[in-house]
Amino acid sequence: MSDPIYWPSFFFLLFAGIACAFAIAVVVSSNIVRMAFYLVMSLAATAGLFFVAGADFVGSMQVLIYVGGTLVLLVFGVMLTSQDRFISMKTSRFELGMAAGVGACLFLLLLFAAWSVPEWRSLSREQVDAIALEPTATPLGMALLGARVDAPESPDVAGYLLVFEIISVHLLVVLVGAAYLARAKRKGSAIAE
């Protein structure tokens, strides 16, 4: 029994709409806390897009790390620096216009690029329905450990163990670095003005 509405597309439209709307809201808004809130909504909707594209693990990661972690950090920053005059800082009208023009150019350009390759258009409904569903978490985990179970027929597809390790170390370094940068200054360090 066929369905007039193709549901993944429906959810794509839903999430894409939310993501784009809130992304634009981020730009338009001038209140920093609201911007953060819009961003969260946008990112959460992006996570939904990930789910629709079949990347459930990445979507969860997006929610967990970005929305749950990064943005809490951001809000934290807002709190620490929240004084009324910083909450909303206006930019000059000229700059806004300039940015809008350039942004429009960039967007048109990207649109052009996205639409100029025929292979990037949709598949037909039958083709998509024929694709078997595959969970992604296990292959992703194996790939991070250096084994590509998703591409067994081409053994030279690289695993990501080294990258994984490098990023782990990188994270550690970053944590140390951030703690160092944000540490309480010793007494007597001059504060400007």
Add this chain to the structure above:
Amino acid sequence: MAQFLIAKDIWPWLAYTLAALVHIFLLLNLVAVGALLFIWMERKVSGRIQDRLGPTRVGGKFGWLQTLADGIKLLTKEDLMPEGADAFLFKLAPYVSFCASLSAFMAIPFAGGQYPFVALHMNVAVFFIIAVLGLEVFGVILAGYASASKWSLFGAMREAAQVVSYEVPLGMCAVVPVLIAGSMDLVFIGDRQAGGFWNWYVFHDPFTFVTFWVYFTCATASVNRAPFDLAEAESELVAGFHTEYSGLRWSFFFMAEYGSMMAVSLLASILFLGGWHGPLPIGTGLGLTFENGFWFGFAGNVLGTANILLKGIIGVTVMMWVRWTLPRLRIDQVITTCLKYCVPIAAMAFLGATLWQYALPNRVFFGLAEMRPQSYAIEEVLPNRNSQPADAKPVSVTAELNRTNHRANIASLD
């Protein structure tokens, strides 16, 4: 459920809509009615702990209508907003919290088997729930900021620091059962523990035993319950982040809080305490499985749902018990507990459980018992030293994954 309806020749869009409505109805009721029950329970429990009776006036001997009366009071209360508040965010904040708390229930299975009782059967459910529960803090922060009150702001900041910190050990602890089961699918994890309490992951090995307690501590902290309720420390911050709230908005925060408590308790019972499986395999013993027919399995699942809800309620009760027993910690003590104790213990337990699993792959109950032979194909995904022949190619893995029919979440979308 949607598949079931489609199989009964119902239009897919109608089937999906119906299924969604039923799920939403059930879950909303669980959270809302649960909150009613828990608020009443909290009062009774605290009363008993403090050697008094608790509510008795409304609703007869047990005061069981007390919360309903409270609800009516809250509904009729004036909805106030401070003058300097950010109106948009102020109004939005309780819903954000509540939505986050409610969404977590979306992925929690209440019974397993071939047709699990779950709104959204996710392959990465554990991750999803932890991630979504973490979103609850966002509503709290927005509330704290938007209230334009320093008490609220303080509460919200504390909450932010606390939740961000406690998500680390919480995630680590949750990963341990995932590691042992070899999947993040909660239905799968729950069904792995079928067959009696000796199969529960809390008793899997000493490390999971430790992990369970660390998990429960961190869960208590991440839902802001005493002794970690710094965000609403009424002795210091009036009422913390919800100082300026009243009426229905306020009650949304409370529903979110009790919902989260229930959610983490349910998660704990699925991850560690066998989920919908009782301490003794009574349902299976009576033949209530899907192998014997759909309705047998359905009855078994209803039994399992009762089982897991009972476990969840017990978990919540323990949290209440803790709340009325222990004094509140200072913020530095809270963070110390997390970073100096919970994180290292969780990390060690994780490592230990890994090694244990490597050394004794098919043992349960502290390694004393052999695991019941189960033909879970996911075992072959993980390099199992005992069962996998040395020359097995990873080619088979994808096939196995296909065969196991772990529905990717997109399945629930189309």
Add this chain to the structure above:
Amino acid sequence: MMPLFANILTEPVGVAHYLVVGAVLFVCGALCMATKRNAIGVLLGIELVLNGANLNFIAFGSRYLRDSQGTIGLDGQLMSLFVIVLAAAEAAVALAIALNFYNSFSSIDVDQADQLQG
């Protein structure tokens, strides 16, 4: 050019649709970086930009959006995982820098951070 929204509700979406959403996020992020004077606002813009890029990775790696010969497979998801993780790291460092900046200037206006002016 094929109409974008003609039969979008009845037919599957393709990579191009995702790319359009990604472009919107990217441009919004870039604009955010270019127009916000608040350092935290700039950071929000960066997050948006990264998300736009992530969306593209996911789209190119997805098996449902185009025939499987053309996808970059799991690499797309892996890349976006790395981007997410590194974005978290970057946010931590950037916040630390912002705090430091605030400590030094009692302000988070990036326009004041022009010590590097030539």
Add this chain to the structure above:
Amino acid sequence: MDNLPTLLMIAWLLPLASFAVICIGYSVPQLLGLRVRYSTQKIASYIAVGAIVFGFLISAYCLFGIWLPEHPLAASSHHGEEQPDELAGQASPFRPTAFAEEHSEEGHKHATNGPPLYQAGDWYTLARFGSLKLTIGYYIDTLTIAMFCMVTLIASCIHIYAVGYMHDELHDVTDHEVTLSNGEHLHRRGRFQRFFQYFSLFSFSMLGICISGNLAMTFVFWELVGICSYFLIGFYIERHSASTAANKAFIVNRVGDFGMIIGLMALWSTLGTFSFGDVDKADGTKERGMFSMLHEQSNGYELAPTQRMIDFDASRQSEGSEPTNGQWLLFVAGVGIFCGCMGKSAQFPLHTWLPDAMEGPTPVSALVHSATMVAAGVFLVGRVYPIFTPEALLVIAVIGCITLFLAATIAITAVDIKRVLAYSTVSQLGFMMLALGLGGWVAGLFHLITHAFFKSLLFLCSGSVIHAVHSNDMRQMGGLRHKMPITAYTMLIGCLAIAGIGIPFVLGFSGFHSKDVIVEQAIHFGQTNGGYSWLFVVVPLAGALMTSFYMFRLWYMTFAGKPRDHHRYNHAHESPWVMAGPLVLLAVFAIGVGWTLPMQMPGVLSRLGVENLLDTARPVGQLGNKHGVLLPNLVIPDEHASHVAAVKIPAGWSAILVAVAGIAGATVVYLWEVISAASLRRYLNLLYHATWNKWWFDELYDFVFVRPTLAISRFIAFALDRGLIDSILHSFAWIYRGLAAVVAIVGDRWLIDNSVDTVAEKTWDLGLTLRSVQTGQLRQYVMFIVVCTIALFIVATLWWRFAVAG
């Protein structure tokens, strides 16, 4: 059989693991400034002991569990057991093997033997430079396994003993022999763990030499042994004497190693390989080793220079000289390698380091003198025996002969208990070299193994004595047997063993058997060559006489008679069991290690004995008489032929006679004191002084080498360096300075400076212009980036279109 290399590798690497553990676990933290607790340090010794004991167990399993069942001795022997031995007492259950066997003459016509049973292979290829391949390989034959058992067993005993002996290092130490500039004695932390760390490395290195499959690897471990001995001799590094002794040992060894490198190069450049045996390659073929190249099967396994050697030799031949066909080259290679052995085994010109090496703790001396360092030299001669030409063997024999005599004379007058033993070691090493040089391969290595046991016993006993009386000087001892009976009587067993006491042709202490075969071979050599070669019989016999004399002198002065220093005597005590236990164990071996079990014993025990074992490992081409080429009259006689009765009987009687005579002499002089030692000293004044001053070798070296070197250096430094070279250089400098001044003004300032300045100014101007772009405004930068991206995209698109279109 297949896992034999692996097992031996484990036994070999265990001490390395112990070394690594101790080094990382203890020494590195200590270097980083942590103070490792003494109770923790104690664990280090357990690690080391555990490693070496486990190594011994593995080695013993390899010998008895793998090798012997696979290659039973009875079957592998060349000689029929059924031959009657008419001289052996039928009553004795133990019968020295290969004893008085009849050999028919025709048996020796074809008597050059093939290579012994061995396993050779490579574990790991370190590097490959063209045809030069450096590998970590193995060459395992009976000798290797026997050495493994011997080394690990003795090292185990010494390790255990050292746990007791070194306990002083388990607390802070005040070294009374080191006085600081402020007049106080040195006070330092104990370094118990360091001792065991080096011990483990030492054992590892020695085992590495034993198992090594090629000369390059041998050389590596050779040097490792050297550096370990350096560390251990200099263990009390703060003592000046210890540090100089360590230096001396190291430097003297380098002299020998120089010769060894020459030998290595000679071999490699003509053979193209370092490996001893034939190594299986991956493709199933064999990679030929040195031995099979020099002893072709087609040649009846006779030693013959390879074609490359002959060609090489011919290309160097001057007009009219006798062609040597590569024999000289082989001689040089052999002597070169022997030079290395000379250094390690303290042979005659390079023997001076060994007595000085007594500065190390006594367990070190025991290890150095029995199982490891000095044994390495003899072992290497035994290992590369197939490349020695008869002339090279003669050199070895001569050197050994000189060494054994000189050292024995010096030992007679030494009063330091450890020095007596040290010189006795040198002397015994001389015996071994002599035996090897005279063609007695089994005799030399047999003596090496028996000597290892009784010499380690003797050293550990002396260590026990020193531990008890805190002095090395025998003149302060006496009568100690009442105080420390275990030490006294185990040492007596050691003395009897080294003196070679036994019932002729029947049974005796281990040294009896091994010394007997040496004397047999010497007499056989004398019979074959005649003339001056009888010196090779007389001198060893004199040496043996002196050996038994000074050993019993030592024993009497230490343990018998009246105590000379009552303070020390009263203070003396028997050592704890951790030290006495190894003594007893070693004493048992010192008695019995020379024995051979009769054929009637079951299983692997049948005919079991060191001599029989070694006989199965006899290197390729060593049976039958070998005739010299450069010295045509020289004949290295067949070793088996020395067991005939005509040689055996005089050898047995003369050996036992000199041994008994030596003991008798010592008894007369030092126990009964019929003749006082002082009057003897007066009678033989010159001789006494000569030996007392060690034949003035140290002075001689000082005069011949050190002082001239110093004088020449001084001359070069002052006259040549300062006077000539410096003034030339100075004048050059002056000229250059003048030139430079001109260049500086003309070239530098005018030409270069101007141009560079112009460039700099232009750059500066450009920079000033460009700095206005650098606003420091983050948001503007973002805009730049976006705009430039768009621009790039447009340009690239246009270019692409253009390129496709055009």
